[in-house]
Amino acid sequence: MKFLKHIRIVLSVIFFLPIFVFFIDFTGKLPLPVHKLLSIQWIPALLSLNVLIIGILLLLSLFFGRIYCSTICPLGVLQDVLTWKSRFFRKKKKKIRYDYTAPKNILRYSILALTLIVFIFGSSFLVVILDPYSIFGRMASQLFRPLVIWGNNALAYVLSAKGIYTFYKVEQVAFVPLAFIISILFFILITQMSWFKGRSYCNTICPVGTSLGLLSRISVFHISISESACTHCGACEKQCKSQCIDSETMKVDDSRCVTCFNCLSACKKGGISYNFRYKKEQVQPVQQKVNNSRRTFLLSSGAALASIAFANTNKIIGKKDPILSRKPVMPPGASTIEHFNDHCTACQLCVTKCPMQVLKPAAFQYGISGIMQPHLSFSTHIFCTYECTICSSVCPTGALQPLVTEEKKLIQIGTAQFRKDKCVVFTKEEDCGACSEHCPTQAVHMIPYKNGLTIPEVTKDLCVGCGACESICPVRPYQAIYVEGSTKQGIARKPSESKKFNKKINDFGF
Amino acid sequence: MKRRDFFKSAAIVGIASFFKTNALGSVLSGKEMAVHSQPDLVAVMGGEPAAMLVRALKELGGIGHFVKRGQKVVIKPNIGWDKSPELGANTNPELIGELVKLCKGAGASEVIVFDHSCQDWKKCYANSGIEKAVLAAGGKMVPANDESYYREVEFPRGVNLKNAKVHQSLLECDVWFNVPVLKDHGGAKNTISMKNLMGIVWDRGYFHSHDLHQCIADAATFHKKPALNIVDAYRIIKSNGPQGKSESDVVKLKSLLVSPDYVAVDTAAIKLYSQVRPTDLKDVRYIELAEKNRVGTQHLEKLNVKRIKM
Numbered sequence: 001m002k003f004l005k006h007i008r009i010v011l012s013v014i015f016f017l018p019i020f021v022f023f024i025d026f027t028g029k030l031p032l033p034v035h036k037l038l039s040i041q042w043i044p045a046l047l048s049l050n051v052l053i054i055g056i057l058l059l060l061s062l063f064f065g066r067i068y069c070s071t072i073c074p075l076g077v078l079q080d081v082l083t084w085k086s087r088f089f090r091k092k093k094k095k096i097r098y099d100y101t102a103p104k105n106i107l108r109y110s111i112l113a114l115t116l117i118v119f120i121f122g123s124s125f126l127v128v129i130l131d132p133y134s135i136f137g138r139m140a141s142q143l144f145r146p147l148v149i150w151g152n153n154a155l156a157y158v159l160s161a162k163g164i165y166t167f168y169k170v171e172q173v174a175f176v177p178l179a180f181i182i183s184i185l186f187f188i189l190i191t192q193m194s195w196f197k198g199r200s201y202c203n204t205i206c207p208v209g210t211s212l213g214l215l216s217r218i219s220v221f222h223i224s225i226s227e228s229a230c231t232h233c234g235a236c237e238k239q240c241k242s243q244c245i246d247s248e249t250m251k252v253d254d255s256r257c258v259t260c261f262n263c264l265s266a267c268k269k270g271g272i273s274y275n276f277r278y279k280k281e282q283v284q285p286v287q288q289k290v291n292n293s294r295r296t297f298l299l300s301s302g303a304a305l306a307s308i309a310f311a312n313t314n315k316i317i318g319k320k321d322p323i324l325s326r327k328p329v330m331p332p333g334a335s336t337i338e339h340f341n342d343h344c345t346a347c348q349l350c351v352t353k354c355p356m357q358v359l360k361p362a363a364f365q366y367g368i369s370g371i372m373q374p375h376l377s378f379s380t381h382i383f384c385t386y387e388c389t390i391c392s393s394v395c396p397t398g399a400l401q402p403l404v405t406e407e408k409k410l411i412q413i414g415t416a417q418f419r420k421d422k423c424v425v426f427t428k429e430e431d432c433g434a435c436s437e438h439c440p441t442q443a444v445h446m447i448p449y450k451n452g453l454t455i456p457e458v459t460k461d462l463c464v465g466c467g468a469c470e471s472i473c474p475v476r477p478y479q480a481i482y483v484e485g486s487t488k489q490g491i492a493r494k495p496s497e498s499k500k501f502n503k504k505i506n507d508f509g510f
Numbered sequence: 511m512k513r514r515d516f517f518k519s520a521a522i523v524g525i526a527s528f529f530k531t532n533a534l535g536s537v538l539s540g541k542e543m544a545v546h547s548q549p550d551l552v553a554v555m556g557g558e559p560a561a562m563l564v565r566a567l568k569e570l571g572g573i574g575h576f577v578k579r580g581q582k583v584v585i586k587p588n589i590g591w592d593k594s595p596e597l598g599a600n601t602n603p604e605l606i607g608e609l610v611k612l613c614k615g616a617g618a619s620e621v622i623v624f625d626h627s628c629q630d631w632k633k634c635y636a637n638s639g640i641e642k643a644v645l646a647a648g649g650k651m652v653p654a655n656d657e658s659y660y661r662e663v664e665f666p667r668g669v670n671l672k673n674a675k676v677h678q679s680l681l682e683c684d685v686w687f688n689v690p691v692l693k694d695h696g697g698a699k700n701t702i703s704m705k706n707l708m709g710i711v712w713d714r715g716y717f718h719s720h721d722l723h724q725c726i727a728d729a730a731t732f733h734k735k736p737a738l739n740i741v742d743a744y745r746i747i748k749s750n751g752p753q754g755k756s757e758s759d760v761v762k763l764k765s766l767l768v769s770p771d772y773v774a775v776d777t778a779a780i781k782l783y784s785q786v787r788p789t790d791l792k793d794v795r796y797i798e799l800a801e802k803n804r805v806g807t808q809h810l811e812k813l814n815v816k817r818i819k820m
Contacts (some may be wrong), residue, residue, distance in 0.1 A: 029633075089816075157658060163620075163682075168548070169656035197745075355630050380715060385592065385630055430721045431795070433697020438628060442750050446696045452793045474719035497758045498749045501786055505763055508553050508817055510783035510810050 001274060005217055006259035008070055009239040023140035023352050024148045025169050038349065040072060042208050042340040043131040047343045048398030058215075059067035065216040065223075066142060069202055069209055069258040075132035076258065078139075078193035078200060083241060083308045086195045096198070097238040100246040104204045112210040125369035128346045132206050133396075135186050137347035138361075138372065142183035148237035169214060171357065173382060179348075179361035179372045197243025203256045213255035222277050223264075225250040236263035236272045245272075303398035321478040322417075323353055328365035329376040329414045329465060329485035332384070333392030333400035336489040337366070344399035346372035350391035357393060358382050358467065373399075376413065378467035378483065384413065386440040386466060409440075412490045413466025416444055425455040435469035435481050441495045444469045444481065456481065461493045549816035551778060555820035559744045560608035562766040565623055566740075567612070569816050570768065576737040576777045579617030581684035585649070586736075588624035588691045588706055590642050591753050592633040597759040598745035599753050600638035601691045602640055604741050605766075607643030609687060614648045621649035622679045625709045631655045652679050660712040668728030670720045675712040680734065688736035688772075692743040692779050694751030694759075699794045700783060701752050702776040703739035704730045711725055728801035730806075739775045741767040741810035746788050761786050772796060773806025774813055781810075 015037065038044060042357040045053040060352035062065050069076045096289045115484040127197050128134065139464040149170050156167035169477065202209035216222070223245075227238070240263055244256035263272050331350060334340035351359045351374050361372040374391070376384060389408045392400040403411065416435075424432045435456050438442045445461035456469075458481075465483045473479035537754050552569045554562040567573050569677060577583055582743065587601035606623065613621045614792055623644045627634040635641040641651050655660065660675035680686055692708035697718070698705050707729040719727040743765035747754040754760060760785055771776040776797050791797060791808070801808050 055707065142518055160659065160678075165650070165652045168653035169658055171656065177723060355633070381628070385633070387592070388630075423718055429719070430723075431696070431697055431699075432718045432722055434718045435561075436696035437752055440755075442755055445750075472715070472718075474715040474717075475713075495755050497756050500758045500762045502750055503781075503786075505761075505785050507556075507785065508765070508778070509785045510553075510778050510815070 001261070002477045004274060005265050008259070008261050009069075010418040011071040011159065012077045012080065015480070016074055016081075017119065018075050019136075020144075024145045025139060026145065026149055026152070026352075030357050031388065032353075032394060035349065035353075035394040035396060036135070038338045038347075038394075041144050041396060042068060042073075042212075042457065043127060043133060043134040043345055044347070044396035044398075046288065047127075047345065048396070061212055061215040061219065063220045063487075065219040065257060065259040066209070066212045067259050068100050069199070070260045073132050073208070074136040075206075076199070077188070078136060079190060079199060079201065080241075080260075083198060084193045085424070090339055091227050094497050096196075098198055098240050098243045098247075100237055100240075101200075101243045103244075103253060106463050108204050108210045108213075108332050111205060114205045114276075114502045115207040119245050120409065122329050122342070122343070123369040124342050125371075128372065129368070130205070131345045131347070132202075132208055134345040134347035135183075135190075135351075137349055138179065138183040139187050141202060141348035142361075143187060146175060173308060173360070173379075174358035175247065176361045176363065176372075176428045178363045182372065185509070187332070198243060199256075199258055200243065202258060203242055203244075209258075216257060216259075217254050218277075219254070220277055222254050222275055223252045223272065223274055224258070225252065225272050226270075229269050231269060231271065232257055233269075235266040235268065236474050239266040245278075289358075290509065321370075323478045323482045326482065327414075327485040327487060329467070329483055330360060331359060331374055331376065331391045331400055332389070332411045332489070333395070333403045334413075336487055340399050341366055341373065342399075343397050344370075344373045344395075345397055346374070347396065348372070348374070350374050350400065353390050355388065355390065356382055356385055358384050373479045376467060376483075378471045380471055383438070383467040384465075385463070387434060399400075410492045412464055412486055414467070414485045415460050415463045416458045416465065416469050416481055417484050418444070418456055418481045420455070420480075422478070423455065424475060424480070425449055425453055429453060432474065434472040434474060438468035440464075440466060440468065441492070443495075464492050515523070522696060539812055548814075550771060550813040551767065551774050551780060551810070552753075552816045552818065553765065553767050553782075554818045554820060555763075555765045556559045556719075557764065557766075559576060559605035559766070561743065562630050562744075562764075562820065563605055563608050563740065563768075564817060566766055566768040569818070570738070573612040573616045577613050577616040577618050578685075578687055580619050582682065583613045583618040584611075584680050584683040584686040585621060585623045585644075585689055586680070586686060586706065586710060587623065587625060587640060587689045588693075588701070588709065589634050589638050590628040590709065591754065592629040592637050593625075594758070595639045595744070595752050596757060598691065598693065600634070600640065600745045601689050602742045602744050603639035603643040604688060605648045605740070605744070609689065610644050610647035610649035618685075618815040621647075622683065623649055623749050624654045624677060624679060624755075626677070626712070626714070627656040628702075652677075652745045654709075654740070657712050663773050664729055665728055667731035668725075670798075671716070671728035674716070674729070677712075678708050678733070679779045680710055685737045685740055686734065687740055689740045689742065690769075692741055692745070692763075692783060693747040693754075693786065694749055696751060698726060698796065700776075700780060700789065702741055702779045704772050704776055704796055704800055707732065722741045722796035724799055726796040730800045732770070732801050735770070736756060737770055738770055739772055741775055741779050743779065743782060746783065746786070748783075771806040771813075773800050773808055775806075776800075777810060778815075 118126045154167050156169045234247040237245045243257045244253035358376050359374040360377040362375045389403050392403045436446045439461045443459045447457045449455035466482045472484045473481050531650040552566040554566050610621045663676045664673050687730040689705050693701045695701040743763045748761050749759045
């Protein structure tokens, strides 16, 4: 049954590579439909209530066990890659050898229960932090992608000095310290765990892994040891990255098995196999979980209540300039702040795909439970493109609802606030008009001021909050015009057409 | 032919080629003298963009008068906006394509086109149609989206703008053409040839916060003058400029203005534009300020202006 392992490896490469490349592709050359691969991730599918995908994943788990963990989950595959690579750093380049360990039930079920309870009480904080796909997305966007961009920029720098412009420089805009720190902490934790203990992260911390473990206890197919053929040599145990095979008692802990099939290749006697669970009328051993669950529940409830209190302290105390305490600007298609905060897992996919790089992971703009969820951060030349709908079309969790261009052009993600007393036309009595120049709807337009000067004026119901005006306003650090985010994204009035000029001009006029 | 005749004629040709002026060239080729009749400003109306360019250049001695074999050429259109050609927000792609073709035909070793766009530069390059036209004509599109492409340049004659970072390709080229499009403009009143210079510098914010008009006039003192300012007035934006909202902001004037003089060509453009939307030349303050900076003249009556209808 060695072919099973090969199939698993091929499948995991097929799932992993496109997702990985999609996250680090900064050129936008990769076709957008690749994001469809992401909708078959567990948490995104659950949050977007994608019944079809949930059904498929459920059936897969019920039939084959935790196949999601070993092939579909990018964080799982990443750990396999790390474990595999770690071989090159070990003495004698030997493969790591594992030993059976007891399951850390209290820890893993507490984390799962806590995540569920916090979510039911209305905060997706733990889901955001612990969804394995989103953890992978954050590592890709905060750690791997910047490295690739640096490489590209170095190359572009060298080549452009020689007049070759095949590569162009890309600004590292999406870097946000908090998101970076959280990503790197998870990276260290997961690298460390996978380096020495295989899939112990998936079996102790990951709530998705733990809940799939509950399913894989009853999956139709599972790994089992044949008592007649087993010689207790321990070869399978040494290969088991989940550390769930006990060769002495010849038991396999199904709840932790990620169906990687490494053990099948290890056994020379054919004593271990992947087969039908229900062929003999076996009596399932009484699950230990029952004993644990009550105390786990009590333990975690207390912790959950504490963290809810913590997560809801999302008021930012006002600072000097109102621009600093403005409401965050959500990406188009977020509809309401409640919907957005509850559904976004901060996977950073929209952040990496935003061609203007105006999307950035938030720090505390949405409060603690919205850490790393994307918001629009305007800076010079960086604002939301009027016709662009990429973020809403790639979102795998349904936090951003898909928009067509004509809808997007009317979605009010915020409204421009003009502060005349800061504007250069007022303070210096000089022409500027940069804001109006960049306004796609002319919600910001110039009206006569004095001495032939013109000054901006905002028609609020025309404004879509794209931030072009704020991005270009020369008044710094606090612009004379800025966008206040909408907590409920409304619809702007359609800009009216100007009067056509139909007279024929036949003269030069000079 | 005797040997001494051969030497004589060889010497004459040698001396003649040493002077290499256009006048001498036209004498030798039997054409009329071109020196005194060469206009300061050529205005063409009624044709297609490419045809009008060829016609205007004919008046100015042909492209060969400006581009020599082996030279590096830069063309700076307005590619500020992610808009299609029908909306008139960017320079006409046919005009740029034709100019690239002519430069290549005159033996230019390389023709580079760039603009420091206001929106997503890749989309601006693509949707303006300019990238396609340039590549098809054998030119090269160069990015201008990062500060590293710009080099510090002094503007000793500038009043408010004393130095700025200018795109390196412009500093390295032998000849360049400034090819703006005529438009209404929310801040500068109108954008023509001098306003187009804001696309060669990195920090435009400085312009907006240090008297926009003065800085535009100062930018025109840039030591490397364009061989020609070629103002595209095929489609102009009369309202809601410089982006425009829809095609109803666009007026088809089917015109082209060409001059090496920034001030003259901008003055002429305002007068042309005034027929669509009355504009006081005085309100476009940078024109007067540029004249004060001695980069050109507003007095079209003192110039040799050639008007051509097609």
